[in-house]
Structures are given as structure tokens and as C-alpha cells.
Amino acid sequence: MNQSPSRTLSPTPSYAGLSLRLFAGVIDLLVLAVPLAVFISFLSVGMKISTAFLELRPGEPPSQILKAFGHTFIYISLAFFLLMSWLYFAILESSRWRATARFFFGRLFMHIPVLGIYYFMIDCFSIPFTQRKQAIHDAVSGCLVLREPPRGPLGGPG
DSSP, X not given: OOOOGGGOOOOOOOBOOHHHXXXXXXXXXXXXXXXXXXXXXXXXXXTTOGGGGGGOOTTOOHHHHHHHHHHHHHHHHHHHHHHHHHHHHHHHSSOHHHHHHHIIIIITGXXXXXXXXXXXXXXXHHGGGSTXXXXXXXXXXXXXXXXXXXXXXXXSBO
């Protein structure tokens, strides 16, 4: 039986689960770390505080880091990272408006000291418990994160 194109059924979408999304998030952070490291290197040289990096020791409290680098350096670095992150996701995700909404309702909250980690945990742990595997920032912005079907060797369905 032949069906006209208007009568064919679309396949049920496959939503990306928590493990796939965490893996993608790690890749995003690695990609974002490179320009951030370059920016911080140039900024520290420009502010004449590049030698402060050599004096850092593991486990130093945030107060020591602030003392070594100063509030201005930290705030400029954070502002650069937020702007770069927003542009990265707004350009690479499907819809600029929705990508911006996802960023401001999700990733931006994660940068709030102390509260950010709690928001991150609640956001991540909501994914397995929603019908369409949505985090809070996905639901608020009306986004779905879909898993692409596997492709065969010639680019067609697998």
C-alpha cells in the first residue's frame, strides 16, 4: 500500500538522557576552556599580574585567590566567560531566542557562587524524571534535546 507524503507518520523522537547530556556538557566546557585560557593569559599579562599564577597552590581558599588577582581581574574574566558561553550556545543551538532563554534560565544560574551547584544538581536530576527528559532550563524555554538516529556508512538511516 502506497502512502502519500502527507500521510506518512513521523518517527517518535528519541530524547537525549542525562548521561549523553553530561558527556556533551563536558565537551562544551573543554571547547570553552581554550578561548577562556587564552583570554586570561592575555588579561593577566596586560594587568601585570601574570606571575601570580606561579604562586597558586592547590586547595587555596577563594580569599587568597582574590587577594592574588583582585576583584577586577575575576569580574572581567567571569564577564568574558559568560558572554563567550552565551554566544557559543546561541550560535550553535537551533534557535537563537530559545538558546538565549536556555542560557539565562540555566547556565547563567550555575555561575552564582554557592547557589550554582545546587541549581546544577536539581537541574540535572530533573532530566530522568520528566516525560521528555527536560531539565528545568529546557522546560522554561520550551526546548527539547533530541538524540539523532544512527546513520549508516553512506549517511542514511543506520
